[in-house]
Amino acid sequence: MRRSLFLESENATKVDNVYTFDFKRPHDSYVNGFEIRNCVVNYSPTKTEVVTRAEINALSLCAFFDYTDSTKITESGDYVTQINSQNSGDVVWTFSSNTSHQLIDIGSGKGIRAVANWHWGGDGSPGEKPGNNQDKSHLAMVIIRTGTADRRIFDDDAFYKDLFINGTGGVRFEIAAGDVVFNVSLTQDVPYILSLTKDGDDFTCRAEQLTTPFTVQEDTQARTDTVWGDVNNKQHKISWGDAQYGNLGFDFGSWAIVKGDDSTDIALIHKFLRQQYTGEGELVAADIPITLQLNSNYLASRRVGETLEEVDGKHSDCIEHVNYFKKINSDGQYYHLSVTPRGYETEKMKLGKIDFYFENQGTKVGVNRFSIGLELYQTTYN
Secondary structure (H helix, E strand, C coil): CEEEEEEEHHHCEEECCEEEEECCCCCCCCEEEEEEEEEEEEECCEEEECCCHHHHHCCCEEEEECCCCHHHEEEECCEEEEEECCCCCCCEEEECCCCCEEEEEECCEEEEEECCCCCCEEECCCCCCCCCCCCEEEEEEEEEECCCCCEEEEECCCCCCCEEECCCCEEEECCCCCCEEEEEECCCCCEEEEEEEEECCEEEEEEEECCCCCCEEEEEEECCCCCHHHCCCCCCCEECCCCCCCCCCEEEEEEEEEECCCHHHHHHHHHHHHHHHHCCCEEEECCCCCEEEEECHHHHHCECCCCCECCCCCECCEEEEEEEEEECCCCCEEEECCCCCCEEEEEEECCCEEEEEEEECCEEECCCEEEEEEEEECCCCC
């Protein structure tokens, strides 16, 4: 007696990339063999890609501070007293008081919080010039507005002079002749990647929310109060503010200034900051494997006779292999059973719960969908 079943992944329960079919047919006759007659799998291989500190350091940088790197941070008791930049020994962040700022958690990353009024942090004379003889630059930072006071959040006496966030979250450059106001606003207690891209007189302010609903605000304004050629290679300071304002009401995460406005460099910096906050890498397309292993713990455990073994000596759950045969448009890669199927003798068994899962080089993988033709026998093998 033979019984054929056509199994589709949409009818299975999926847990940790294991697909389980529950037949709930305890009154059916026993079977003592099975065969995978056919199998088609749609699979889009991915891998997790993480931007490293070294990748950011390879860019042309004015400053790069990574607060997750404890080797660059000096603490005295509960307070941060000095932070060394990643890119240069000549860019060192100190504070106006040794008891004014603390290291805190920001998402899965780290940040700096002011705990005393009228105090600030910065480097009065960093060795790195702001623009490297060009009028293009990009500043990006993780930031949370926790208070409701108007604060100078960045100042470098060059490209990003007198950058403020007001009590309701609005972003502006403060200028005596009239502020440059961006149509960008930071909600209180919400984490953002706040960035400014400079291209000549034009500054594009962008705020990417790092929590749901993950909104992005962007606005471009011109700033014409400075002759940029006079400042793009000058000795300058970098700071979060001064004693007039202090830093209370803001949490500052890792940040960087890159010389130039290359879109690839900017995307890399933002990806680094985003991944540091979320603690998660980015799923990207991976190499296409030639074959996938079809496994079933239930069916493999009931086979009789010799079975395949894992490298650790344990019995393998492998029951067949499916091979890559084509890609259809953007629908991912397709695999199928391309060899003559073989039957397996089993112990007497009834249809209950049967599991299936796929492996690529020993790692369970999720697939987009699959179909399996399973034939069950009630016979005797030689």
